[in-house]
Amino acid sequence: MDQSKYYLFWLLLLQLVAFRQNAQVPHLDFLGAGHTNNVSVTTSSASNGTAGDQTIDGFDIENEEQLKDASRFLAQATFGTDFATIQMTAAMGYEAWLDEQFALPTLSVMERMHRQNRAYDAADGLPEESVYSGRFRSAWLTNNLTSPDLLRQRMAFNLSQIMVINDNSDLFTDVGNFVGYYYDMLLRNSFGQYKNLMMDVTLSPAMGIFLSHINNPKANEELNIRPDENYAREIMQLFSIGLWELNPNGTRKYDSNGQFIPTYNNDDIKEFAQVFTGLGSNGEEAEFGTPPDDLGGQVAAVRDPMQMYEEQHDTSEKHLLNGVVLPANQPGLVDIEQTIDHLATHPNTAPFIAKALIQMFTTSNPSPSYVQAVASVFQPTEPGNFQQVLRTILLHPQARTCNTTEGYTFGKLRAPIVRLMNFYKAFQLRPNAYHDFMNELYCFGQNTGQAPMAAPSVFNFYLPDYAPQGPISQSYLVAPEFQILNSTNAIGAINEVEARVTAGGTYDEFCVEGEEIPDVGEDDGFPFLLDDETVDYEGPLELIDDTAALLNYLDILLANGMLTDTTKAIIGNAINQLQEPGERLKLALYLILISPDYVILK
């Protein structure tokens, strides 16, 4: 593609995004794909190959295959998109799309939280620097629905499932800013480099609170007090090298006795624990030991990296892994930076992080060659290296080839929040001007087991090696997302679809929240209507009388072309028994969104 077209597409994408805030999304005409004025829509069938040029919205069968592939690419790389973005991406090509995405700025979640706080919470007396933590989820949702940086948003979310903190710490409840600034930090690092990310994570006051290495003093031998080992353990087990020595392709190494080789032992933990001593709050009048939320809501205490209190830092020599020694009497932050560097360049980290990211973007069971390809481009100290990592994950032949006829092992269960966002993005849900999604993700999290930054512990919502009982574990495969697909959540996720798609009304009756939810006066029981007024069904409604065309369109839009003929026949047979357009559409959407063909991303 030449440069002029390249920029034209980009301009159109930007315009489209900008227009989404408005009541109507205009049809855009552009080269090679998409809506064309005055094209008569008659029928469409992907399966028999006979529809020729009379297919929906002016694309032919060849283009249709491209659209399905683009839809699948976007389902892997983003939280989903609308039809026009699929068309544009198919026309641009994925390399160009990635280039554009890498160049986009992002929106601050914290800024959105502030705006919502000013609009709704200030009256409750909550100051600027202590935004209620529930605001994080609404700000997250609002930004994800409005920001064009689709890839960065998905990367940040995936990183939040590796470097986990959650918003249910008591400290965070009234100072949701900790979570907001933490997420902004992830967004900022999403196209950056691993080492900077790990430094920012390590020095984040939110992480300091969550894994208790804030105000962690050096050893006091007289009182036999030793440093907290919590962060030392998790940074190795979960954020960098993992428990077992790995080959460059992510498979575990064996020792001469055929045993797996641990990466560290408890003595190593004690050495690393000494590194993470002396960190405390930033801010005026901050002292070592002052909890950051006790500093009068100072931005510096909540947003800025923790500072080093040298007198509380352990100055002894520290023996890291593989014979690396940090000399005695180094400044604390030097110790920390060298330790992060040590972990970042450990031979395990590239395959460990590569595999974790692949599992979240494309497939639960990447082949060793796929892991190795991604690990080989992982350069933890190279600026912008995550861009190359993402490029490799998303453009690897095993990700781009979709062979559904053999193997059956590529792919993954779409996580609950991803499924919700797929629907919202497909139909351009617009933020509710008044409520800005307050509570939108609260009951959703209760019912499905997932909401952003709400993992129950540092071990995320699910473990990377979780294998459900049955054919998956019998095949020696893993499927992390199945760990939260229990009886309650499986039904809960279906009912969340019901509430949003078919019921078109309030949905929170299904919330099985553990705590009494207090009334908030006049807002009690506000209707959160997700009907034609807040989501845009114009595209499918144009095809509502043509079952085959409708299902083809929705298949491309939501299921990436993966609905089988059998599934289409089941859904088609169902909606053909209905006449009313709204009912036909809602039933089709409901059935697709709960169908195994959609729920499993191939």
Added chain:
Amino acid sequence: MSRHHHKKYSRRNFIGTMSCAAVGSTTFFSTLFNLQSMNAASITNAPYLSINDDYRALVCIMLGGGNDSFNMILPRDNASYNEYAITRSNMSLAQDQMLSLNPLTYNEKELGIHPAMPEMQGLFDQGKLAVVCNVGTLVQPTTKASYNNGASLPFGLYSHADQDKQWQTSVPQTNAATGWGGRLADLVQSANTNQNISMNISLSGKNLFQLGQEAAEYSILPVGSGSQGITGYGGMSTFNQIRTEAVNSLMEQQYQDIFKQSYADVVKASQNTHELFSAAVGNSTLSTTFSESELSQRLRMVARTMKVREQLGVSRQTFFIRFDGWDHHDELLNNHNQMLGIVSKAMSEFQAALAELNLEDCVTTFTISDFARTLTSNGNGTDHGWGGNVLVMGSQVKGQEVYGSYPSLLLGGDLEVGGGVLIPQLSTDEYFAELALWYGVSKSELVTLFPNIGNFYNTMSPQAPIGFMNI
């Protein structure tokens, strides 16, 4: 502290759809359903299931946020009360306000119970309630000296997130992935004829207590017939009839893709369990009346579920209920008074329902909480503490008794580590091990449930860990 903004939602629509969902329950996913029906029917032939003789259930009530339990159970004799009043200052109740407890043998101090809990006083007098004093999360027996000299302490002491979990896991030195109720189910679930319904049922959603390596909670709601099914499924409207048929077709397809097949299997099994559960519990009624509080309503659903245990094919169950809001940094006296009243009413109503069901010997109810609170006042409330007092209720509890030792509440005492925080003298391991033994776990299996138990209790000992249960 301002906690706000979660809306209260109407449940009426849900009740409506639940009743619709139950209408056609015999026709869905028919193969699996029939299989389960057969299982349920076969229990009459199962040798160990003369269920009234062999039913055991534990009901765990989590008072989330940290119950100020030194205002729930209080010292009443003059000397002890004076210590209490000096330490607690403006957070103390008047000596003549509290209701007296008159234990059978405990005589270290005279004690009383909060005036909002007359029902608990009544059950105590009837021998169906016991108090266990100064229990908490401990890795090993801990003294003030060892506390100050590097004893292995619970991870995240004084932190809600951690202490809430550790009261559920009883493994306080780490972020344990399983709770002791879950580990119990891993051990015992096979005793239930029907393996399709979890031994662990939650009225409060996902929780760590009931999560094991294999076991997970089955979540139900305190309304309708309890379990959650697919909304509209089996409904009589044209739309729902069409939809139900299509859902069945989608889920009953044979998928070559094992991920798709696994997903469809979970959906089928979940709906199927719901059919079975709601069919049984939907017809389960009680004549005992319950209050309107969430806690009462949840306990009512527990009792309704227990009533149909034979139909469900279960002989061992745990139930988990979370009652949050005890983090009384502020407005302690008023809120504590109100919430203890809710607990007292709800627990006594539940015990009355068990009497109605002739299950008093089969069910033991116990409270847990993150921690007790600082004995000292912060002006209008109290902050995070450590050891605290708990209640155990049931006919097999050796009631009208106080277990452990009610500590001195004087600041600077042997157990006080600053601000009126007390080192627990009994561990959660000892407290829970006693309950597990009553439930039927052998002493040799205790270490499977409680890895630290050996630090507190010799499992070869003929004595019970604490002695409050008829074992």
